[in-house]
Amino acid sequence: MSLTEPVHGQTALRAANRRRVLDLLRGSSERHPVVAPGAPSGPDDTGFTQAEMARISGLAPATVSSIVKDLAGSGLVEVSAGGGRRGSTVRLAAGAGHLVAVDFGHSHLAVAVGDAAGRPLAEARRPMPPAHPHQQALAEARTMLDELLESVAPAPLLGATLGLPAPITDDVVGSAAIFPGWEGVNAREVGEAALGVAAVVENDANLGALAEQRVGAASGSSSCVVVKISSGVGAGIVLDGHIWRGATGSAGELGHLTLDEQGPLCRCGSRGCLEAYASVTAVRALMAEQLPDADIAHIVEAARAGSVAARRAFEDAGLHLGWGLAGIATLVNPDVLVIGGDLARAGDLVLEPARTGLRRHAIDAVAGTPVLASSLGGRASLLGGLLLAAESTDLLALEG
Amino acid sequence: MSLTEPVHGQTALRAANRRRVLDLLRGSSERHPVVAPGAPSGPDDTGFTQAEMARISGLAPATVSSIVKDLAGSGLVEVSAGGGRRGSTVRLAAGAGHLVAVDFGHSHLAVAVGDAAGRPLAEARRPMPPAHPHQQALAEARTMLDELLESVAPAPLLGATLGLPAPITDDVVGSAAIFPGWEGVNAREVGEAALGVAAVVENDANLGALAEQRVGAASGSSSCVVVKISSGVGAGIVLDGHIWRGATGSAGELGHLTLDEQGPLCRCGSRGCLEAYASVTAVRALMAEQLPDADIAHIVEAARAGSVAARRAFEDAGLHLGWGLAGIATLVNPDVLVIGGDLARAGDLVLEPARTGLRRHAIDAVAGTPVLASSLGGRASLLGGLLLAAESTDLLALEG
Numbered sequence: 001m002s003l004t005e006p007v008h009g010q011t012a013l014r015a016a017n018r019r020r021v022l023d024l025l026r027g028s029s030e031r032h033p034v035v036a037p038g039a040p041s042g043p044d045d046t047g048f049t050q051a052e053m054a055r056i057s058g059l060a061p062a063t064v065s066s067i068v069k070d071l072a073g074s075g076l077v078e079v080s081a082g083g084g085r086r087g088s089t090v091r092l093a094a095g096a097g098h099l100v101a102v103d104f105g106h107s108h109l110a111v112a113v114g115d116a117a118g119r120p121l122a123e124a125r126r127p128m129p130p131a132h133p134h135q136q137a138l139a140e141a142r143t144m145l146d147e148l149l150e151s152v153a154p155a156p157l158l159g160a161t162l163g164l165p166a167p168i169t170d171d172v173v174g175s176a177a178i179f180p181g182w183e184g185v186n187a188r189e190v191g192e193a194a195l196g197v198a199a200v201v202e203n204d205a206n207l208g209a210l211a212e213q214r215v216g217a218a219s220g221s222s223s224c225v226v227v228k229i230s231s232g233v234g235a236g237i238v239l240d241g242h243i244w245r246g247a248t249g250s251a252g253e254l255g256h257l258t259l260d261e262q263g264p265l266c267r268c269g270s271r272g273c274l275e276a277y278a279s280v281t282a283v284r285a286l287m288a289e290q291l292p293d294a295d296i297a298h299i300v301e302a303a304r305a306g307s308v309a310a311r312r313a314f315e316d317a318g319l320h321l322g323w324g325l326a327g328i329a330t331l332v333n334p335d336v337l338v339i340g341g342d343l344a345r346a347g348d349l350v351l352e353p354a355r356t357g358l359r360r361h362a363i364d365a366v367a368g369t370p371v372l373a374s375s376l377g378g379r380a381s382l383l384g385g386l387l388l389a390a391e392s393t394d395l396l397a398l399e400g
Numbered sequence: 401m402s403l404t405e406p407v408h409g410q411t412a413l414r415a416a417n418r419r420r421v422l423d424l425l426r427g428s429s430e431r432h433p434v435v436a437p438g439a440p441s442g443p444d445d446t447g448f449t450q451a452e453m454a455r456i457s458g459l460a461p462a463t464v465s466s467i468v469k470d471l472a473g474s475g476l477v478e479v480s481a482g483g484g485r486r487g488s489t490v491r492l493a494a495g496a497g498h499l500v501a502v503d504f505g506h507s508h509l510a511v512a513v514g515d516a517a518g519r520p521l522a523e524a525r526r527p528m529p530p531a532h533p534h535q536q537a538l539a540e541a542r543t544m545l546d547e548l549l550e551s552v553a554p555a556p557l558l559g560a561t562l563g564l565p566a567p568i569t570d571d572v573v574g575s576a577a578i579f580p581g582w583e584g585v586n587a588r589e590v591g592e593a594a595l596g597v598a599a600v601v602e603n604d605a606n607l608g609a610l611a612e613q614r615v616g617a618a619s620g621s622s623s624c625v626v627v628k629i630s631s632g633v634g635a636g637i638v639l640d641g642h643i644w645r646g647a648t649g650s651a652g653e654l655g656h657l658t659l660d661e662q663g664p665l666c667r668c669g670s671r672g673c674l675e676a677y678a679s680v681t682a683v684r685a686l687m688a689e690q691l692p693d694a695d696i697a698h699i700v701e702a703a704r705a706g707s708v709a710a711r712r713a714f715e716d717a718g719l720h721l722g723w724g725l726a727g728i729a730t731l732v733n734p735d736v737l738v739i740g741g742d743l744a745r746a747g748d749l750v751l752e753p754a755r756t757g758l759r760r761h762a763i764d765a766v767a768g769t770p771v772l773a774s775s776l777g778g779r780a781s782l783l784g785g786l787l788l789a790a791e792s793t794d795l796l797a798l799e800g
Binding site: 013014017054056057058059060061063167174221222223235237239244245246247248249250251252253254256257258261268269270323326327328329330331332333334335360361362363364365366 | 413414417454456457458459460461463567574621622623635637639644645646647648649650651652653654656657658661668669670723726727728729730731732733734735760761762763764765766
């Protein structure tokens with residue numbers, strides 16, 4: 001998928017018409033807030049008659065009729081025999097099918113089942129051993145999915161999103177060093193085989209950014225960059241409501257922005273990368289003598305209890321983060337910057353100096369770009385997976 | 401305009417249908433190469449019948465008919481009575497109207513007249529005194545336009561693009577320090593009044609990037625960043641074939657990426673900005689003792705004649721430029737990076753070290769992003785203006 005879809009050629013036009021019908025039906029439902037897992041949710045729109053759909057969209061009645069027939073056959077819409085003068089109406093069949101999201105992590109695995117509009121119905125999460133083979137993760141995901149499906153009403157699976165913490169090109173996972181166990185694997189193929197449902201594959205940072213923009217800290221904005229800071233630093237970019245992946249799927253590698261060309265050598269081969277100054281690893285290294293083997297939660301505790309060193313460690317990380325945010329703001333100029341990941345647990349201990357760093361390093365016009373804490377936390381990628389699956393269902397249904 | 405146009409609401413749908421019809425008609429014609437000014441050009445497509453347009457687009461015949469009637473009334477399409485079985489056909493009326501582009505510069509003014517597909521027919525350029533009032537530039541532009549129109553066949557003016565070297569928000573020019581004489585001016589209003597034609601307003605770097613991506617060094621790519629290096633450094637960003645302006649029109653401010661937080665104070669208020677190391681000003685400053693008052697052409701000459709100092713000055717500028725390009729590649733990941741502006745006259749004296757700097761500072765996945773010299777040079781913004789006017793004619797005609 002691309003940010004914009006040039007409408008040339010008959011196949012592209014048919015797909016665009018189909019998408020237009022789905023967008024029309026989705027209309028209000030995609031703007032519902034995220035509800036807690038298990039909370040009841042369903043479409044509250046009353047649907048459109050096919051005549052209304054043709055009039056509003058400008059499509060020929062025969063085109064609308066043919067698309068509605070297709071979509072009804074795929075279980076994506078339901079046509080209800082209308083009483084009275086209005087005639088039968090068409091609506092998105094939120095209850096008629098489920099979407100699936102799987103978030104494959106280095107040390108966790110999370111699975112969610114949602115309705116056709118991408119709202120979560122049930123979720124599960126469990127830890128995974130480091131460097132586990134992908135077969136193990138897929139088998140676990142299948143088990144978790146089967147368990148989740150027992151907790152929701154029976155319905156066909158419409159599609160899935162598989163989120164992975166790695167660059168992905170044509171569904172194939174790259175860079176062994178980044179996500180061992182998955183190098184060179186066609187994640188879509190193995191995922192569809194394991195889960196038994198058509199899937200799209202996406203980088204987890206991109207999914208997190210999509211979720212924050214639609215239903216999280218950046219909702220109300222049309223463009224945002226969501227920075228995830230844990231042992232490494234990555235960013236997902238959403239521009240005009242759509243994920244921007246970059247020409248080769250490598251956009252948003254904020255952790256490897258060079259801050260000091262004479263700085264420490266990085267795992268990427270460059271020197272003085274932002275990761276060396278603004279990451280969980282960097283903060284722990286600064287505190288290695290005072291609080292050996294402390295994790296971030298302990299260092300946050302120490303800072304809140306008055307440790308000047310701990311406060312300074314977060315401040316230094318935040319100032320460098322702000323320098324990187326200034327790079328994003330100066331080059332990309334999003335509406336909002338959102339900070340997530342383990343380091344975000346430090347809250348304003350990191351966010352305040354990050355805002356200072358942004359102001360120091362950015363041109364005036366963007367120096368005040370809001371820097372917000374993630375509101376979805378560790379669920380962001382999973383929720384983004386459901387939202388992307390909802391957007392992709394028309395494509396998935398075409399293939400499946 | 402936004403990168404993507406969500407199709408909600410009837411007005412948006414009508415505009416989308418209109419755009420779809422124009423895209424269909426524009427089809428092949430927008431992919432013609434740029435021809436030399438004055439060279440004959442015209443549509444070589446044979447057009448579509450309205451029945452074909454309805455079938456291909458999926459729009460209702462009545463919708464197509466109503467849009468074609470509107471467009472014909474605006475002079476944008478022509479309906480030719482067809483001989484034989486095919487019936488009358490509709491085509492883009494390239495010969496039936498002209499587009500205008502004006503490139504307002506600090507020390508130049510350029511005007512072009514093009515056909516309805518955005519291909520240039522006639523161009524003129526003249527120097528302007530520094531810090532001239534905008535009224536003077538507009539009056540000159542009107543005179544130049546009138547002269548150019550004498551050299552082309554008579555036809556109605558369909559629309560114009562006004563390019564300005566400044567950030568623009570809602571048609572209003574910002575930042576007095578950046579483009580004196582225009583601060584706070586609604587450029588669209590004064591431009592339309594002076595030229596007598598509906599206009600869109602756009603930053604000149606964005607227009608240059610659009611032209612390089614469509615018909616210049618980056619043609620064949622779908623995303624590119626075009627960096628213009630003269631006394632300052634700015635960049636235009638094209639993603640998936642569309643200009644990315646940023647949330648507040650400030651995207652692409654590469655000149656103000658911080659390379660050294662302890663570096664020299666910049667006019668922007670920050671320190672160690674890229675401009676201080678990679679710009680015409682920086683190269684001239686490095687050569688101030690050896691070649692006082694030399695312009696870039698002289699320093700290039702000296703370097704080519706063997707001056708080690710001059711070669712080193714370009715190399716240092718290029719390495720720092722490459723550092724900035726690595727920031728773009730790492731965060732935005734475009735297909736291609738294009739270098740224009742006065743410093744680009746140094747050719748490989750700057751581009752080779754820029755590629756080295758990119759490789760040194762970027763993650764491996766993007767370190768080989770092609771770094772190309774602009775192929776349109778000083779004409780880029782003007783040609784981009786015609787292309788943007790062609791894309792905007794449907795909107796302009798709606799308003800005009």
